[in-house]
Amino acid sequence: MSLIQLGCIADDFTGATDLANNLVRAGMRVVQVIGVPEGPLAAEVDAVVVALKSRTIAPQAAIDQSLAALRWLQAQGAQQIYFKYCSTFDSTAAGNIGPVTEALMDALGSDFTIATPAFPDNGRTVFKGYLFVGDVLLSESGMKDHPLTPMTDANLVRVMQAQTRRKVGLIDHRTVAQGDGAIRERIAALRADGVGVAVVDAVSNDDLVRLGKALAGMPLVTAGSGVAIGLPANFGLAPSSTASALPPATGWQAVVSGSCSVATNQQVKAFVEAGGPAFAVDPLRLMQGDDVVTQALAWAAPLLAQGPVLVYSTAEPSAVKAVQAQLGVDEAGAMVERALGAIARGLVALGVRQLVVAGGETSGACVQALDITQLQIGAQIDPGVPWCHALSGEVPLHVALKSGNFGSADFFTKAFKALA
Numbered sequence: 001m002s003l004i005q006l007g008c009i010a011d012d013f014t015g016a017t018d019l020a021n022n023l024v025r026a027g028m029r030v031v032q033v034i035g036v037p038e039g040p041l042a043a044e045v046d047a048v049v050v051a052l053k054s055r056t057i058a059p060q061a062a063i064d065q066s067l068a069a070l071r072w073l074q075a076q077g078a079q080q081i082y083f084k085y086c087s088t089f090d091s092t093a094a095g096n097i098g099p100v101t102e103a104l105m106d107a108l109g110s111d112f113t114i115a116t117p118a119f120p121d122n123g124r125t126v127f128k129g130y131l132f133v134g135d136v137l138l139s140e141s142g143m144k145d146h147p148l149t150p151m152t153d154a155n156l157v158r159v160m161q162a163q164t165r166r167k168v169g170l171i172d173h174r175t176v177a178q179g180d181g182a183i184r185e186r187i188a189a190l191r192a193d194g195v196g197v198a199v200v201d202a203v204s205n206d207d208l209v210r211l212g213k214a215l216a217g218m219p220l221v222t223a224g225s226g227v228a229i230g231l232p233a234n235f236g237l238a239p240s241s242t243a244s245a246l247p248p249a250t251g252w253q254a255v256v257s258g259s260c261s262v263a264t265n266q267q268v269k270a271f272v273e274a275g276g277p278a279f280a281v282d283p284l285r286l287m288q289g290d291d292v293v294t295q296a297l298a299w300a301a302p303l304l305a306q307g308p309v310l311v312y313s314t315a316e317p318s319a320v321k322a323v324q325a326q327l328g329v330d331e332a333g334a335m336v337e338r339a340l341g342a343i344a345r346g347l348v349a350l351g352v353r354q355l356v357v358a359g360g361e362t363s364g365a366c367v368q369a370l371d372i373t374q375l376q377i378g379a380q381i382d383p384g385v386p387w388c389h390a391l392s393g394e395v396p397l398h399v400a401l402k403s404g405n406f407g408s409a410d411f412f413t414k415a416f417k418a419l420a
């Protein structure tokens, strides 16, 4: 068994492929595993991303799963641990970013780590501790209406401080602009001041590369996927395209979308307006016990030979709120996820071999329903979204797990063109 350099724990499945994508592009050989594997890793790689579905579960469950992932990664020789959360810092009021960070620090015997969701390639920048999504503050972005993790405060020092007992500080843009030496000095000063977690400003990839250098040797890094662009160099690795080759794609094409984020709403709209065949899953019909899964599959079966089909529950915030008022937030989410997972499984049984899934929780449900345990990371379709190759049981499958707010408006057609 070869030893890995970087061991990563991602709190959702799309986030995991996003991170793996940035590591691959920066020169690391990466494998993404779904959940904590039972045995040692067979493949020879530089980094492993353990994909959990821990973003919105109870904090103690998220801690337990993350610690189990940590123990497994340590057993594979990981020299540095990377806790990946969302570039929009998605968390419930109770956590889980703070509690998991704290538990990982305790387990690693580490008294200091950083926190930054900055991902400039996707418009996520942190300035004076405030997170911007595109041109607006996080709290003014579509994230304020997220079905599970509405984000109403853009000040990450405040958000993080509310989730952890450790003192939270800031490494601001002036320090980051001065390079890794200045960042290290600031870290030393913050540590001396009793700060355990520092939010870090970053508004460009250059900032992230400077930050990456300063993080060499830090036992735990917590971040979105952006920081990953600067870490492989610390292990002597350089960007290469060879790490991303996948086997040729076969079979029919489909999209399953349970994301209600702004970008996904636009992508669904663009696909439908371009005449793409689309089936809407109505949560209220699911609640009434209608067999929507069978109906969706019966609808899709005769269409697959003609090109990609879309099955979606994606809806605007007002419609999502109306459903949640009737079902409760958790039950609405879980019920839709179960249905979309079963539809993904049914589509693969019908011969779909190229599957795009939109939404982190939705991807978790679909990947689990398809019994996928490991993903090989391929080329990027749009920033943060690569094609991946997996086995669903014995069936080889190309999957792209699209984070809710990632991808251009034509993503649902562009993705398949990229595989052709």
Ligand SMILES: Nc1ncnc2c1ncn2[C@@H]1O[C@H](COP(=O)(O)OP(=O)(O)OP(=O)(O)O)[C@@H](O)[C@H]1O
Pocket (backbone or CB within 6 Å): 012, 014, 015, 146, 147, 148, 258, 259, 260, 261, 264, 283, 313, 314, 315, 319, 320, 323, 324, 332, 333, 334, 335, 336, 337, 358, 359, 360, 361, 362, 363, 402, 403, 404, 405
């Ligand atoms: N029409 C709907 N009404 C209520 N809830 C819905 C509806 N459609 C989907 N959901 C639920 O909303 C949640 C969407 O979360 P998901 O993580 O899949 O998407 P996202 O948040 O946009 O993606 P990401 O986490 O990658 O940013 C899921 O739990 C899903 O089941």
Ligand SMILES: O=C(O)[C@@H](O)C(=O)CO
Pocket (backbone or CB within 6 Å): 012, 014, 015, 016, 018, 019, 085, 086, 087, 088, 224, 225, 359, 360, 384, 403, 404
């Ligand atoms: O960081 C992001 O925005 C994504 O990888 C993600 O985690 C969405 O769920």
